[in-house]
Each structure stands twice: as structure tokens, then as C-alpha cells.
Amino acid sequence: MKGVFFSRREIQFLYSNEICRVATCYNNLPHVTPVSYIFDNGKFYFATDYDTLKYTNLEKNNRISLVVDTYENNNNRAIVTRGITKFIHKGKKFENLYDLFYDRFDWVRNDPWEQGEAPFVLVVPKIKVSWGI
Numbered sequence: 001m002k003g004v005f006f007s008r009r010e011i012q013f014l015y016s017n018e019i020c021r022v023a024t025c026y027n028n029l030p031h032v033t034p035v036s037y038i039f040d041n042g043k044f045y046f047a048t049d050y051d052t053l054k055y056t057n058l059e060k061n062n063r064i065s066l067v068v069d070t071y072e073n074n075n076n077r078a079i080v081t082r083g084i085t086k087f088i089h090k091g092k093k094f095e096n097l098y099d100l101f102y103d104r105f106d107w108v109r110n111d112p113w114e115q116g117e118a119p120f121v122l123v124v125p126k127i128k129v130s131w132g133i
Contacts, residue, residue, distance in 0.1 A: 004042070004081070004125045004126065004127065004128045005042075006042060006079075006128070007133075009133050010079055010130055010133055011039070013068070013077060013079065013130075013133050014039040014068060014079065015039060017068050017070065018036055018037065018104065018105070019034055019035070019036060019037070019068075020034070020035060020037045020044070020046075020066050020067060020068040021033065021034050021035075021066070021067050022035055022046065022054065022064055022065070022066050022123075023064065023065040023066075023067075024053075024054050024057035024058055024061070024064055025057060025061060025063070026056070026057040026060045026061050031053050031054060031057055033052075033054055035047075035048070035054075036101075036104075036105050036107070037066075037068075038097070038100050038101065038104065040100075042125070043122060043123060043124055043125070044066060044081075044122075044123040044125070045088075045097055045100075045120050045121065045122055045123070046120065046121050046123070047101060047108075047118055047119070047120050047121070048118065048119065048121055049118045050118065050119070055119075058085050058087070058121065059087075062084050062085045062086070063082070063083070063084060063085075064082070064083060064084070064085050064123055065080065065081065065082045065083075066080070066081045066082075066083070066123055066125070067079070067080045067081075075132060076131070076132050077130075077131065077132035077133050078130060078131055078132065078133075079128060079129070079130040079133070080128065080129050080130070081123070081125035081126075081127065081128045081129075082125070082126060082127045082128075083123050083124045083125040083126045083127070084123075084124050084126065085121050085122060085123050085124075086121075086122045086124075087119045087120070087121060087122075088119055088120040088121070088122055089115070089116065089119045090115040090116060091115075093120075094115055094119075094120060095115075097120045098120075101120075
């Protein structure tokens with residue numbers, strides 16, 4: 001799955017943050033939630049539980065919007081993307097992602113899970129807009 005090009009400054013911005021908001025939609029009803037993410041090789045990854053509206057929406061409609069933004073000292077910086085998703089339920093890719101999340105986020109170390117308990121979501125951006133970066 002091919003995504004969009006991110007500049008070096010945009011990549012640095014994405015690596016320096018760890019929270020984004022994702023918007024899913026089903027039957028014309030939008031749903032926005034904050035998630036911890038990892039950005040790698042032009043793609044975003046986050047974890048979700050099977051019993052969330054986010055998971056249910058993405059299962060029925062794999063399109064997503066994602067925003068990473070900061071507002072400090074009257075300076076707004078952001079990257080907004082729209083793209084498609086794919087679930088990663090198990091296997092080597094799941095294990096590699098889990099290790100990355102485990103190393104980066106306290107909440108994963110405090111509440112670990114196994115394959116099959118909660119999937120990762122791969123987000124492949126197809127469109128992006130950024131400002132202030």
C-alpha cells in the first residue's frame with residue numbers, strides 16, 4: 001500500500017509527538033478519539049480494542065482521518081491526513097509493533113495484552129495537509 005510523501009520536517013514533527021486524533025465514520029455518523037500512535041516509514045499505527053466504536057466503524061468502513069497537532073506560544077503546527085486502514089491481528093508484524101509500543105508507552109507496559117486480544121491499526125495516508133511545520 002503506497003502512501004504520500006512526508007518532508008523531513010514533517011517526519012521530525014510526527015516522531016516528536018505521540019498522540020493524535022482519529023476520525024472514523026459509519027452511516028454518516030463521525031466518531032473522533034485520541035490515540036497513541038507510532039509513525040514509521042510513512043505510515044501510522046495505533047492499537048484499539050475489539051469492542052470499541054472505532055474498531056466497529058473501521059471494520060465496516062476502512063477510511064480514516066488523522067490529525068497530529070500542537071499549539072504552543074500562539075504557534076499552531078499540524079498534519080492532517082486522510083487514508084485507508086488495515087487491521088494487524090497477529091503474526092510477526094503484530095509482534096514487531098507490540099515491541100515498539102511496549103518500549104515507547106507506559107500504558108502498554110502497565111496493561112500488556114497478547115495477540116488476539118486487541119489489534120493494531122495500520123493507517124496508509126492518501127492525502128495530507130500540514131501547516132506551521
